[in-house]
Amino acid sequence: xPGFGRSxxxxxxxxxxxAMLLVATxxxxxxxxxxxxxxxxxxxxLSGPVADASKPAYEGYKIWLDQVNAGGGLLGRxxxxxxxxxxxxxxxxxxxxxxxxxxxxxxxxLGTFSSKLNLPxxxxxxxxxxxxxxxxxxxxEIFTRGYNYLFFAQPSTSxxxxxxxxxxxxxxxxxQRPKTAAYPTQDDPNTDVTINEFRKDLxxxxxxxxxxxxxxxxTVNFDSIASAIAGAKPDxxxxxxxxxxxxxxxxxxxQKQQFSPKMMFQTNAPSLLQSYPQAIGEKNTEGIxxxxxxxxxxxxxxxxxxxxxxxxxxxSPPSDDAANAYTAGQVLEAAVKAVGSLDQGKLADxxxxxxxxxxxxxxxxxxxxxxxxxxxxxxxxxxxFEFVLPDSQKTVQKAINPKPGWS
Amino acid sequence: MGTLLQALILGLLVGGVYALVASxxxxxxGVMQVVNLAQGGMLILSAYLTxxxxxxxxxxxxxxxxxxxxxxxxxxxxxxYIFIERSRTTDASMALVTTFGLTLVTKGVIALIWGNxxxxxxxxxxxxxxxxxGLRFPQAQVYACLVAAVVLTGLYLLLRHTWLGQSIRxxxxxxxxxxxxxxxxxxxxxxxxALGVAxxxxxxxxxxxxxxxxxxxxxxxxGLMLSIIxxxxxxxxxxxxxxxxxxxxxxxxTSTYVSPDWAAAVPYLAIILVLVxxxxxxxGARLREDMSRA
Numbered sequence: 001x002p003g004f005g006r007s008x009x010x011x012x013x014x015x016x017x018x019a020m021l022l023v024a025t026x027x028x029x030x031x032x033x034x035x036x037x038x039x040x041x042x043x044x045x046l047s048g049p050v051a052d053a054s055k056p057a058y059e060g061y062k063i064w065l066d067q068v069n070a071g072g073g074l075l076g077r078x079x080x081x082x083x084x085x086x087x088x089x090x091x092x093x094x095x096x097x098x099x100x101x102x103x104x105x106x107x108x109x110l111g112t113f114s115s116k117l118n119l120p121x122x123x124x125x126x127x128x129x130x131x132x133x134x135x136x137x138x139x140x141e142i143f144t145r146g147y148n149y150l151f152f153a154q155p156s157t158s159x160x161x162x163x164x165x166x167x168x169x170x171x172x173x174x175x176q177r178p179k180t181a182a183y184p185t186q187d188d189p190n191t192d193v194t195i196n197e198f199r200k201d202l203x204x205x206x207x208x209x210x211x212x213x214x215x216x217x218x219t220v221n222f223d224s225i226a227s228a229i230a231g232a233k234p235d236x237x238x239x240x241x242x243x244x245x246x247x248x249x250x251x252x253x254x255q256k257q258q259f260s261p262k263m264m265f266q267t268n269a270p271s272l273l274q275s276y277p278q279a280i281g282e283k284n285t286e287g288i289x290x291x292x293x294x295x296x297x298x299x300x301x302x303x304x305x306x307x308x309x310x311x312x313x314x315x316s317p318p319s320d321d322a323a324n325a326y327t328a329g330q331v332l333e334a335a336v337k338a339v340g341s342l343d344q345g346k347l348a349d350x351x352x353x354x355x356x357x358x359x360x361x362x363x364x365x366x367x368x369x370x371x372x373x374x375x376x377x378x379x380x381x382x383x384x385f386e387f388v389l390p391d392s393q394k395t396v397q398k399a400i401n402p403k404p405g406w407s
Numbered sequence: 408m409g410t411l412l413q414a415l416i417l418g419l420l421v422g423g424v425y426a427l428v429a430s431x432x433x434x435x436x437g438v439m440q441v442v443n444l445a446q447g448g449m450l451i452l453s454a455y456l457t458x459x460x461x462x463x464x465x466x467x468x469x470x471x472x473x474x475x476x477x478x479x480x481x482x483x484x485x486x487x488y489i490f491i492e493r494s495r496t497t498d499a500s501m502a503l504v505t506t507f508g509l510t511l512v513t514k515g516v517i518a519l520i521w522g523n524x525x526x527x528x529x530x531x532x533x534x535x536x537x538x539x540x541g542l543r544f545p546q547a548q549v550y551a552c553l554v555a556a557v558v559l560t561g562l563y564l565l566l567r568h569t570w571l572g573q574s575i576r577x578x579x580x581x582x583x584x585x586x587x588x589x590x591x592x593x594x595x596x597x598x599x600x601a602l603g604v605a606x607x608x609x610x611x612x613x614x615x616x617x618x619x620x621x622x623x624x625x626x627x628x629x630g631l632m633l634s635i636i637x638x639x640x641x642x643x644x645x646x647x648x649x650x651x652x653x654x655x656x657x658x659x660x661t662s663t664y665v666s667p668d669w670a671a672a673v674p675y676l677a678i679i680l681v682l683v684x685x686x687x688x689x690x691g692a693r694l695r696e697d698m699s700r701a
Contacts, residue, residue: 046523047514051518051622052524052525055523187668213666213667213668214667214668215671216671218627219667219670219671221421221658223417223545223659224659224670227663243525244524244525245619252618252619256535256543257536272524278525278526279524
């Protein structure tokens with residue numbers, strides 16, 4: 001047997017280096033304090049496993065910033081945005097917001113992406129008594145800590161996310177409803193809650209759970225999960241995906257098992273308009289459901305301008321993540337303009353007692369920072385991201401059911 | 408019983424690919440005692456190259472190993488002379504830091520060229536399976552495992568039956584001894600490094616068909632490679648194969664019978680168990696500290 005080296009004593013060195021895999025980098029650039037400008041700080045996972053989802057969020061922030069500055073800025077001052085990269089690492093995001101507050105002297109903060117990151121990042125903001133408007137991060141546990149400065153810039157949180165889909169299933173004639181469902185989900189504070197709610201609500205509708213498992217965030221190989229799902233033969237698969245990577249990973253593994261459920265709902269991944277169809281093949285998106293916070297077709301104030309500006313700047317229509325980031329900017333903007341100062345306590349008090357008109361609709365928050373709106377039910381149809389529910393927002397007459405097989 | 412057999416089949420098929428992926432890193436470590444953390448980046452670079460070539464030409468992505476492997480061989484050769492050789496002259500930790508830096512640079516370059524979006528290579532057979540007695544054999548996995556076996560056999564034969572292979576093994580055993588018998592040690596190190604990276608090139612093409620990939624996927628694969636070669640034994644090609652199969656089977660069985668949540672922890676648990684029970688790995692040789700530097 002060819003042995004091409006020594007071993008034994010290098011084991012410690014070699015295995016020790018495995019720990020370096022956990023190292024994430026926080027890339028940033030030097031700051032240039034503007035004399036009279038308002039500095040807004042944010043951190044986003046621009047590298048790492050959800051980079052594809054946070055890039056549109058960054059672009060949404062940029063579009064909002066450009067529009068605000070084109071309109072004269074805030075309080076008569078130009079607005080600057082400094083975004084640091086946290087690589088989807090909780091330690092890095094905490095370090096970034098501490099830096100934005102204490103070293104960069106940010107006047108205002110905007111939130112990061114995902115519940116995993118917003119959970120610790122919002123704590124940093126709360127400790128420093130700074131307003132924290134988050135474009136993403138709907139996990140219930142984020143809003144149960146009695147925070148005063150935290151506000152969610154989507155119509156509803158993870159708890160309410162299943163509502164429209166469950167309503168849709170409930171509206172189907174009995175013979176068209178799924179009888180069984182599988183619930184694979186990433187071990188994540190957001191998708192955990194959502195999938196639990198799905199399972200609870202659908203069970204009440206008589207849909208029997210035949211598979212229910214979590215997988216680790218760094219899972220790449222979905223073959224065993226897909227094999228178990230295929231073995232259980234569910235009519236419906238409700239997948240708690242965090243980004244296109246795991247969303248596509250499970251779809252590809254199901255394809256390899258040649259198992260195509262009659263209905264499929266995935267969180268987050270299908271709303272990534274560029275990367276999702278690219279990852280699973282456009283034809284395979286047909287009939288897949290997801291929820292969305294925003295529709296490009298709604299007639300809420302500034303929505304059309306946002307869609308037009310974004311499409312012009314980036315060459316493709318905005319995604320849900322871009323719209324949510326823009327919305328967070330709108331919330332911040334409304335509060336600063338109404339209060340007329342950067343007093344963080346007054347800004348939070350104002351948001352707790354007023355409704356803000358945004359591109360996802362009017363947002364009004366309870367004392368936890370949770371809005372009282374509804375998410376939309378969307379579905380891929382003929383290579384387009386269409387809206388199925390509610391009726392006021394729908395862009396197609398009916399949903400595709402059952403889903404066609406994989407192409 | 409069917410569930411167990413299915414889990415074993417999936418584990419064995421992916422184990423073959425894991426073996427190829429890890430063999431290059433093991434070769435480099437065995438010959439030079441350099442932990443090449445850039446190997447994950449090279450693997451993903453090859454996956455992106457495969458994606459681009461497949462999109463442009465429509466050629467079968469698994470057959471594209473005949474293009475990606477030589478491409479990565481050249482990349483490995485250049486990387487050795489430009490970065491690794493210099494850093495090795497100080498101490499092992501400098502080479503480690505250098506390869507870690509190369510990983511970051513590789514991921515950054517990939518992101519600049521191809522973006523941060525996940526990609527998949529989806530030939531016609533990616534969605535098909537062979538069905539035997541009710542058991543599924545995903546075609547992509549079967550073909551990838553066969554290609555991996557061919558490449559690994561080629562690597563084995565090269566190391567065993569060619570002058571270059573004998574030079575590599577002699578240099579791995581003792582670089583001073585190799586020099587005394589007329590072997591060009593410097594070029595042998597470069598060749599070993601290039602071959603190791605070329606193996607990642609072949610592995611990247613196979614992975615591109617099996618799983619979606621993005622620049623950050625490099626981190627996952629480095630962890631897996633390290634686990635495999637620690638388990639199998641540093642410097643042992645058969646050890647890489649055995650370690651890969653054991654880890655792939657353990658992942659598959661854990662996912663099926665315990666929870667998918669625990670499957671990702673299997674490689675790291677393997678490292679801990681090996682260090683406690685058999686530090687040299689399953690097929691690694693344990694040498695005396697004073698002898699190994701002789």
